[in-house]
Amino acid sequence: MKKRNVRQDAIRQLVRQRHIRTQRDLVEGLEKKGYSCTQATISRDINEMGLKKLPEGVYILPEDLLLQRLVADLVISVELANNLVVVKTAAGSAQGVAAALEAAGEPQVLGSVAGDDTILVVAADNEQASEFESAINKLRLR
């Protein structure tokens, strides 16, 4: 049976795109994508993929967890200016957040510099910058 991997890819997509709060959400989301399975299967998939549930109640991919926490905890604002994104952080945290962003390796980013409470992120063009901005904002739950 090969469907398992394909289904788990679909789960990855759903978790990244939307805010999935329950396993039922996933069953329904998968249904719309043409996959049919039960909550029991989802439970096993979640365990196998190492999905975590945040205190805020949404599922998140394990590889996104660290960045999410740092962004949610330390980023104060995100502003767009042409192909630049200016990220304000808690005092003294810009270096740390910038390192995590770097490590996450968002493809649309050319590079960044960080001061004490500000990160300047340079994207190739306005659209790439905008994409990056919304990617960050998606991590800032609550």
Add this chain to the structure above:
Amino acid sequence: MKKRNVRQDAIRQLVRQRHIRTQRDLVEGLEKKGYSCTQATISRDINEMGLKKLPEGVYILPEDLLLQRLVADLVISVELANNLVVVKTAAGSAQGVAAALEAAGEPQVLGSVAGDDTILVVAADNEQASEFESAINKLRLR
């Protein structure tokens, strides 16, 4: 009715002391302290107190959440040396973590200085330092 507040104080203690994973854990812990109540009551207490459940599966007080996340995500090691505690963090994060520690206002800390990836914490004496060390380590789940 005064028992509610007293019970919630006991819950606070338990959550800080041990790693509480289920509401049943709390019912049992409270039982040993002489409080008798049901899981339904605990559920309401947890909601009212704003307790959160970490992805690692343990409950945490809302006021401890930010520090916990930063410590868990960014602290690499904690070493004790007489009345000093040397905290190693991810590169560029020492400032941020030190600020959060500062904000948490652990009473046993006299002060601290932070470089790029190291925080030096000064306590009044060896015992205070040791207490602080274990307080930090308690936040470093998994």
Add this chain to the structure above:
DNA sequence: GTGATTACCGCATCTTTATGCAAATAACCA
């Protein structure tokens, strides 16, 4: 092919947490 082994999954059920409802208790007030 046949048989054995393995991976996968649904069903049923268990565990954990949330909640509607009514009873009990506390707080208030005339």
Add this chain to the structure above:
DNA sequence: TGGTTATTTGCATAAAGATGCGGTAATCAC
């Protein structure tokens, strides 16, 4: 004080998630 109102709680049950068991499909050795 007696009556009224607001809180707090337990019980029963719903909702969300985990898991034992057995069945089916895919794989492999022969």
